[in-house]
Amino acid sequence: MYREQRKEETETAGHGFMPGLAVDAVIFGFHDQQLKVLLMQYKKTGIFALPGGFIREKENLNDAAERVVSERTALKDIYLEQFYAFGDYDRYDPKPLKTIMTANGVIPEDDHWLLQRFISVSYYALVDFTKVVPMPDRIFDGCAWYDLANIPELMQDHSLIIRKALTALRADLDNKLVAFNLMPEEFTMSELQTLYETILGKNLLRPAFQRKLLSLGILERVAKKWTGGAHKAPYLYRFISENN
Amino acid sequence: MYREQRKEETETAGHGFMPGLAVDAVIFGFHDQQLKVLLMQYKKTGIFALPGGFIREKENLNDAAERVVSERTALKDIYLEQFYAFGDYDRYDPKPLKTIMTANGVIPEDDHWLLQRFISVSYYALVDFTKVVPMPDRIFDGCAWYDLANIPELMQDHSLIIRKALTALRADLDNKLVAFNLMPEEFTMSELQTLYETILGKNLLRPAFQRKLLSLGILERVAKKWTGGAHKAPYLYRFISENN
DNA sequence: TTATTATTGTAACATATTGTTACAATAATA
DNA sequence: TATTATTGTAACAATATGTTACAATAATAA
Structure with a gap:
């Protein structure tokens, strides 16, 4: 107003x-x-x-x-x-x-x-x-x-x-695959999943989520992200828009 | 205007x-x-x-x-x-x-x-x-x-x-299952399919369409319709809304 | 009455998608 | 070098969808 x-x-x-x-x-x-x-x-x-x-x-x-x-x-x-x-x-x-x-x-x-x-x-x-x-x-x-x-x-x-x-x-x-607009340029798969879960208000199964999003062919794997955690480092992904 | x-x-x-x-x-x-x-x-x-x-x-x-x-x-x-x-x-x-x-x-x-x-x-x-x-x-x-x-x-x-x-x-x-609003109260499955095909601008396979719509549990089979054609008479269906 | 015809209802199978379990591959720490 | 937590993905299960096939008619023609 x-x-x-x-x-x-x-x-x-x-x-x-x-x-x-x-x-x-x-x-x-x-x-x-x-x-x-x-x-x-x-x-x-x-x-x-x-x-x-x-x-x-x-x-x-x-x-x-x-x-x-x-x-x-x-x-x-x-x-x-x-x-x-x-x-x-x-x-x-x-x-x-x-x-x-x-x-x-x-x-x-x-x-x-x-x-x-x-x-x-x-x-x-x-x-x-x-x-x-x-x-x-x-x-x-x-x-x-x-x-x-x-x-x-x-x-x-x-x-x-x-x-x-x-x-x-x-x-x-x-x-419309709009979620990427809420993410920074690069993000991990689990960050993206958390976003989806938050928007939808329900939990998603990790393997199915990962498989689905990778199969869409709109994600580019960029590099690994060393989180400092005591575990395997996740990949970072970037959204590929049509004009890139 | x-x-x-x-x-x-x-x-x-x-x-x-x-x-x-x-x-x-x-x-x-x-x-x-x-x-x-x-x-x-x-x-x-x-x-x-x-x-x-x-x-x-x-x-x-x-x-x-x-x-x-x-x-x-x-x-x-x-x-x-x-x-x-x-x-x-x-x-x-x-x-x-x-x-x-x-x-x-x-x-x-x-x-x-x-x-x-x-x-x-x-x-x-x-x-x-x-x-x-x-x-x-x-x-x-x-x-x-x-x-x-x-x-x-x-x-x-x-x-x-x-x-x-x-x-x-x-x-x-x-x-939103809105198609029924375009139909008369009672209709055959093929009439409904033609409506879907017209709206979507593409042909649908009859068995899959029938299976899908019946599985939704929103159709009530009413009676048979003798079309005068030289073939089996189709059933008439009616849409069941929640409040009926 | 009995074929013939066109269409319907649905079974049966094939394929694709999604749900679930399992496990090897790490990156840090103990 | 073991331990831990998390990741990536394979493998299988369950559903859903795509496709083929065929029996069941309702009219018409023979």
């Missing part, structure tokens, strides 16, 4: 943005064997929300989503999937926004454009956790990773949006 | 609708071994378009989609899947709408609300062809079925929307 806009943009209807339309992003990362989601926290009020934004008047919808994610992660070339447009009339509760605005010294009128109904076109993004620099801004105190298993209470229907994002991610896991 | 609205609604910005937002529906039917799509044809100009509409100020997005499909098919309890929000800036070409408005005696100003940019949240609907009564209205001459294999040139990006709808339908075919 609202950020990066100059004062007159928060005050006047839209001002260069499409009215009634927002983009929200569920940005997934993977670290310490945990799926993480990047969340924003509003100044003073402490209310949590998904990173989001609005669509500029001449901006493609998908570009708006990419911009929103770029602004919060300092990344470019982001893997994004649009998964649902949330449009129930009562999804938009003006109370938290009123609280936030009041706490920040703006006394909003009831017909303020930010208090109107919004439809949110939602995307999930898959990013390399190690490359992200979480970026707060003037409006948000916080921009930080939270374990998916331990998400704080969120504004409006943002918890539902995260749940639906996870469902979409699970469905895309086999079809 | 625009329909059912009283004159002032076409003239003033939105008037009870959310601005900049539309809902479009790819309504699939199945008849004569062909997948069909319900298309609208504008009066006088002959321009083809998908059935669509706008979202009322206090209406749920999904309800708007259901209303749009109901208005064109005279059905209720429609199987709907939201599959994508189309939001490229240049998807909205004002020319065909200008042509249509001019042909219908409205001289539009350049900032007329209908000529502005729209984002289309698109749904596909699966309906029983035999139960549909195609409903034109004051704005549209035509509301009729067209073979998916033989769609006329459509307004704006509506051809792309149909292509994406078919992709989504194919993906949902196995996961």
